[in-house]
Amino acid sequence: MTPPRRPDPPPMRTNDVRVALVGTVAWAVALAVLLVAGTPSGDRWWLWVCVTGVVTGLFGVWYIPRLQAGRERLEASRAARREAAVEEAAQPAAQAEAAAGPGATRQDAVTRSPEPSETSETSEADV
Secondary structure (H helix, E strand, O other), rough: OOOOOOOOOOOOOEEEEHHHHHHHHHHHHHHHHHHHHHOHHHOOOOHHHHHHHHHHHHHHEEEHHHHHHHHHHOOOOOOOHHHHHHHHHHHHHHHHHHHHHHOHHHHHHHOOOOOOOOOOOOOOOOO
């Protein structure tokens, strides 16, 4: 038998914009070195690789904060929906306890709770 699995640790918070900025600066330094020293044997594609790295890095610096904000909004809305579902699930139990009357036990409330309604639109007669 395997031991029970430990829960996952929370996600590590990192500064992704700083990482993208450091990469962008590295590509810019490589571009400057190539412009000053010249490209090896006249291959100009090295320059374009560096330019692409700088442009991609600048896009990352612009995009990452928007991506993280969107993820935080999504997580907040999911948490709100979970809380609403928990509250909604707690309401029928409270109503059943109130319907059981004073002096009734929790078991009495459960046995006297109304039957769940049929959620399917088709019945056995339709099948």
